[in-house]
Amino acid sequence: MNNPIVMALVATLGTWGMTALGAALVFFFKTIKDHVMNTMLGFASGVMIAASFWSLLAPAIDMAIGGPVPAYLVAAIGFLMGGAFLWLSDRLLPHAHFDSKPDESEGIPTHLRRSILLVLSITLHNIPEGLAVGVAFGAASLSGEPNAYMGAIAVAIGIGIQNFPEGAAVSIPLRRENLSRFKSFMYGQASGLVEPVAGVLGALLVIQMRAILPYALAFAAGAMIYVVVEELVPAAQGKAEDHKATHYATIGTMVGFTVMMMLDVGLG
Numbered sequence: 001m002n003n004p005i006v007m008a009l010v011a012t013l014g015t016w017g018m019t020a021l022g023a024a025l026v027f028f029f030k031t032i033k034d035h036v037m038n039t040m041l042g043f044a045s046g047v048m049i050a051a052s053f054w055s056l057l058a059p060a061i062d063m064a065i066g067g068p069v070p071a072y073l074v075a076a077i078g079f080l081m082g083g084a085f086l087w088l089s090d091r092l093l094p095h096a097h098f099d100s101k102p103d104e105s106e107g108i109p110t111h112l113r114r115s116i117l118l119v120l121s122i123t124l125h126n127i128p129e130g131l132a133v134g135v136a137f138g139a140a141s142l143s144g145e146p147n148a149y150m151g152a153i154a155v156a157i158g159i160g161i162q163n164f165p166e167g168a169a170v171s172i173p174l175r176r177e178n179l180s181r182f183k184s185f186m187y188g189q190a191s192g193l194v195e196p197v198a199g200v201l202g203a204l205l206v207i208q209m210r211a212i213l214p215y216a217l218a219f220a221a222g223a224m225i226y227v228v229v230e231e232l233v234p235a236a237q238g239k240a241e242d243h244k245a246t247h248y249a250t251i252g253t254m255v256g257f258t259v260m261m262m263l264d265v266g267l268g
Contacts, residue, residue: 002141002149004138004140005200005204007137007149007152008134008137008138008203009199009200011133011137011152011199012130012133012134012156012195012196012198012199013196014160015129015130015156015159015192015195016192016193016196018164018167018192019126019164019166019167019188019189019192019195020167020185020188020189020192021164021167022163022164022166022168022171022188023167023168023171023187023188024167024171024185025167025168026168026172026175026184026188027181029172030175030176031172032168035248036248037168037236038246038248038252039248039249040164040252041165041232041233041235041236042232042233042236042251042253043162043165043252043253043255043256043259044165044166044232044252044256045228045233045249045253045256046252046254046255046257046258046259047159047161047162047256047260048129048162048225048227048232048256048260049225049228049253049256049257049260050158050259050261051158051224052221052222052224052225052228053221054260054265055136055154055155055158055264056135056136056155056217056220056224057075057079057217057218057221059139060074060078060214060215060217060218061075063217074214074218075214076218077215077218078214078216078217078218078222079218079219079225080222081215081218081222082128082218082219082221082222082223082224083222084222085219085222085223086125086128086223086226086227087226093120119174119188121231122191123193123194125227125230126166126191126192126194126195127195127198127223128220128223128226129195129198129224130194130195130196130197130198131201131202131219131223132159132220132223132224133152133155133156133202134198134199134202134204135202135203135205135206135213135216135217135219135220136151136152137149137152137203138202138203138204138205138207138216139152139206139213140152141203141207142206142207142213151267154263154266154267157263158259158260159195162256166191167188167189167192168188169235170188170191171184171187171188174187174188202216233249233253236252236253
């Protein structure tokens, strides 16, 4: 099987499966200790930061070298466009953060239940993760190198690993808000369903429009960094009761970065 669209679909179905596994923790726990959640969210942050550079930005710069636009400018344009896309989506799509007040929401005014708004927040931030996997497989198919797909597989593995704590970070807070275990699980896993859609779209776009590939890689990187800074790091730090407890988030970030770097360099 070397169809990049099919491979992107299979890979992102796997990353969604990891989200579902994380969400399934709600059947065993109603709460997770703050320092554990801090570490898990920090780990997810580290994975995404490493993937943004090793798997997306660096290849984007390499591909743009020798083109009509300076490579650094291609990377800068794509990166900022990715952040701008998430910023605009944040302004428009109704959603709520886990640390927001019960009657507080962002985006256009809505009367949706808070549980739905919480899920929409994570769903929005899962779009760049699926996009990153799809673009990576699309790039691999165009490179013509024998081991090109190994780098894309490394991206999918890294995203899948960090989706596990994200799934738990959705379902367990919903359980604390008195939703049933089953509903909390269903909402938690549903937040990852957007990844296969984004993955297939990303692979399809770069295959059909090869010229945008470096921009697409940088775009995915910018969107992922936006998610890290906007959502994951504040969530990890905000759960700490004192400054000392934030060390768990920092350690998790360092470990996550190291794991993703090893995956990417080792497999890519």
